[in-house]
Amino acid sequence: MRKTTLKNARARLLEMKRQVLHEISHDLKQGREGAKDDGMDTYDLASEERDREISFILSDREREKLQAIEDALERIDEGSYGICESCDAEIAPGRLEALPFTRLCVSCQAEREKEAKMTRRFDDERTYRRLGSTDVDEENA
Numbered sequence: 001m002r003k004t005t006l007k008n009a010r011a012r013l014l015e016m017k018r019q020v021l022h023e024i025s026h027d028l029k030q031g032r033e034g035a036k037d038d039g040m041d042t043y044d045l046a047s048e049e050r051d052r053e054i055s056f057i058l059s060d061r062e063r064e065k066l067q068a069i070e071d072a073l074e075r076i077d078e079g080s081y082g083i084c085e086s087c088d089a090e091i092a093p094g095r096l097e098a099l100p101f102t103r104l105c106v107s108c109q110a111e112r113e114k115e116a117k118m119t120r121r122f123d124d125e126r127t128y129r130r131l132g133s134t135d136v137d138e139e140n141a
Contacts, residue, residue, distance in 0.1 A: 009096065
């Protein structure tokens with residue numbers, strides 16, 4: 001990969017990292033400020049708790065994104081940036097532009113998503129079958 005491409009990718013990743021760290025810091029600050037529950041009724045407290053849970057979920061996503069950015073910066077240093085971790089083909093420049101921390105080419109990512117979808121479908125079908133047989137067993141008892 002060309003040096004200018006790697007230099008641009010590094011700059012973009014570092015900017016993304018700065019933004020994610022800023023968002024995490026902001027979320028933590030809001031969480032501390034939102035911990036005041038004086039004068040709140042049960043519904044307000046429940047709503048506040050739900051908002052905190054959503055915030056934690058988003059924070060987890062931000063931490064995962066931060067880790068992906070760190071990993072991409074390491075791959076730049078190692079010389080493996082822009083190479084698909086599944087098939088060792090070069091990742092298209094447009095894909096790297098859209099997702100500079102991606103590890104997979106479009107084909108491998110699509111295949112991985114297809115496998116995940118099939119797994120979810122299989123798990124859902126097993127769950128429905130189990131629920132269905134339990135319902136019938138209870139009716140017959």
